[in-house]
Amino acid sequence: MATLTLTVNGTLSTHTVEPRTLLVHFLREHLNLTGTHIGCDTSQCGACVVHLNGVSVKACTVLAVQCDGATITTIEGLAQNGELHPLQASFRAEHALQCGFCTPGMIMAAADLLQQHPHPSDEAIRHGLQGNLCRCTGYEHIVRAVRSAAATLNPQAKPESL
Amino acid sequence: MIPRPFAYHAPTSVAEALRLLGAYGDEAKLLAGGHSLLPAMKLRLAAPSVLIDLNQIAALRGVTLHGSVAIGSMTTWAAIGQHAGLRQALPVLSATVQLIGDLQVRNRGTLGGALAHADPAADAPALTLALAATLHVHGLQGTRTIAAADFFTDMLTTALAPDEILTAIKFPPLGAGEGAAYLKLPHPASRYAVVGVAAYLKLDGPQVRVCRIAVTGAGTKAERQPQAEQALCGGPGDAESIAAASTLAGEGMDILGDLYASELYRRAMVKVYTKRALTAALAEARG
Ligand SMILES: Cc1cc2nc3c(=O)[nH]c(=O)nc-3n(C[C@H](O)[C@H](O)[C@H](O)COP(=O)(O)OP(=O)(O)OC[C@H]3O[C@@H](n4cnc5c(N)ncnc54)[C@H](O)[C@@H]3O)c2cc1C
Ligand code: FES
Ligand code: FES
Numbered sequence: 001m002a003t004l005t006l007t008v009n010g011t012l013s014t015h016t017v018e019p020r021t022l023l024v025h026f027l028r029e030h031l032n033l034t035g036t037h038i039g040c041d042t043s044q045c046g047a048c049v050v051h052l053n054g055v056s057v058k059a060c061t062v063l064a065v066q067c068d069g070a071t072i073t074t075i076e077g078l079a080q081n082g083e084l085h086p087l088q089a090s091f092r093a094e095h096a097l098q099c100g101f102c103t104p105g106m107i108m109a110a111a112d113l114l115q116q117h118p119h120p121s122d123e124a125i126r127h128g129l130q131g132n133l134c135r136c137t138g139y140e141h142i143v144r145a146v147r148s149a150a151a152t153l154n155p156q157a158k159p160e161s162l
Numbered sequence: 163m164i165p166r167p168f169a170y171h172a173p174t175s176v177a178e179a180l181r182l183l184g185a186y187g188d189e190a191k192l193l194a195g196g197h198s199l200l201p202a203m204k205l206r207l208a209a210p211s212v213l214i215d216l217n218q219i220a221a222l223r224g225v226t227l228h229g230s231v232a233i234g235s236m237t238t239w240a241a242i243g244q245h246a247g248l249r250q251a252l253p254v255l256s257a258t259v260q261l262i263g264d265l266q267v268r269n270r271g272t273l274g275g276a277l278a279h280a281d282p283a284a285d286a287p288a289l290t291l292a293l294a295a296t297l298h299v300h301g302l303q304g305t306r307t308i309a310a311a312d313f314f315t316d317m318l319t320t321a322l323a324p325d326e327i328l329t330a331i332k333f334p335p336l337g338a339g340e341g342a343a344y345l346k347l348p349h350p351a352s353r354y355a356v357v358g359v360a361a362y363l364k365l366d367g368p369q370v371r372v373c374r375i376a377v378t379g380a381g382t383k384a385e386r387q388p389q390a391e392q393a394l395c396g397g398p399g400d401a402e403s404i405a406a407a408s409t410l411a412g413e414g415m416d417i418l419g420d421l422y423a424s425e426l427y428r429r430a431m432v433k434v435y436t437k438r439a440l441t442a443a444l445a446e447a448r449g
């Protein structure tokens with residue numbers, strides 16, 4: 001067993017875990033943060049994306065023990081003071097989800113994308129979301145939602161490419 | 163799925179990591195970005211009883227540009243892609259990174275891990291072959307340097323000994339009259355190369371002085387294409403000679419077929435992508 005101290009969605013806590021515990025299982029089963037989903041066995045679907053020290057990672061392909069001392073944000077930590085994050089609001093407004101299974105990972109990946117490219121072109125949005133699979137929407141509305149959130153977050157910025 | 167149980171160590175120096183490798187021998191595996199090893203452990207295709215995590219060894223991360231381009235083995239794809247100086251010194255590497263996996267794979271996966279893993283469909287092995295990179299290795303017996311040409315020995319197999327750690331990769335910088343390109347046909351789901359071709363050209367006036375072509379994705383390992391290279395060397399390096407040389411790419415190579423791409427299709431794509439990569443390398447070499 002290994003000891004793990006980390007900050008998840010602003011709360012610092014210490015846990016004992018088996019080294020083989022994947023971050024996604026730790027979040028879901030030890031912290032009951034079930035917004036982070038598991039959609040595959042092959043690190044391809046992106047349903048499990050969270051932020052580890054500010055950058056997006058697939059929580060199914062990181063060990064919990066590797067996060068000792070780290071800061072993690074999950075979909076549950078994105079809304080501030082009861083207000084939806086602009087990405088959450090735009091996914092709702094633009095109908096960017098149907099079953100919703102891919103949505104938490106999609107939004108966490110898009111949030112990382114918008115940190116790096118505050119006003120991405122549609123091509124850059126599609127490139128940035130390559131690690132996230134959606135079986136329902138056909139992606140069109142997702143791209144629209146990310147574009148709309150970018151405009152809300154950075155009203156002055158001009159579209160850029162990759 | 164969940165990996166088999168294992169003991170976890172996170173050394174902070176190469177010396178400590180080597181000592182652990184020496185102590186545990188075959189039971190241990192090094193963990194870099196984890197984006198090849200952890201998926202294999204989840205599917206229980208790999209079940210090491212000890213993991214030695216290299217992520218706490220700061221000395222293995224970073225890019226230095228002094229004459230050659232030196233990249234620490236634990237430098238992530240994202241860090242390589244975001245390095246402004248590298249975009250100037252070796253644009254082909256920065257461009258290749260954008261073709262690897264996806265944003266999250268690039269945030270964790272490392273250059274050293276990809277080379278040590280030697281996946282037959284990985285991108286970096288072809289690029290290191292075409293650019294004649296050297297791989298720097300530390301072992302309990304000391305350090306050594308391995309040319310990329312001697313590194314990839316078979317499917318998922320390299321010249322690294324089990325008790326050695328790949329520490330850095332050095333690329334010769336590209337000067338005037340030199341150009342390189344890597345292009346691939348990505349698998350639509352995994353993004354790995356169905357076929358990927360790296361090409362390097364050095365011109366002497368209008369003539370091709372040096373030519374290196376390496377193909378990945380098509381066989382059991384990334385391989386140079388001596389027939390196509392020889393056809394181009396000493397020639398004028400125009401569209402016609404590139405087209406002629408490209409038809410020789412893949413000749414003499416065992417090409418694999420699978421559910422996604424048959425042997426015939428891959429063989430055809432090796433030629434197509436060789437032509438495209440050579441054309442792009444030539445454009446860069448001509449400035
Ligand atoms: C969804 C997905 C898509 C991907 N798409 C692509 C793609 O398009 N193109 C591509 O090229 N790759 C792709 N990859 C692979 C990715 O680039 C991996 O990150 C890479 O192959 C392995 O690097 P790593 O740092 O994750 O190594 P790990 O998985 O940690 O290690 C891989 C192997 O190398 C050994 N090793 C690692 N570091 C060292 C070292 N310094 N010295 C000695 N041995 C070492 C380990 O023991 C292990 O056996 C993809 C992966 C995923 C999950
Ligand atoms: S669960 Fe599919 S990528 Fe993590
Ligand atoms: S909304 Fe159903 S998988 Fe994306």
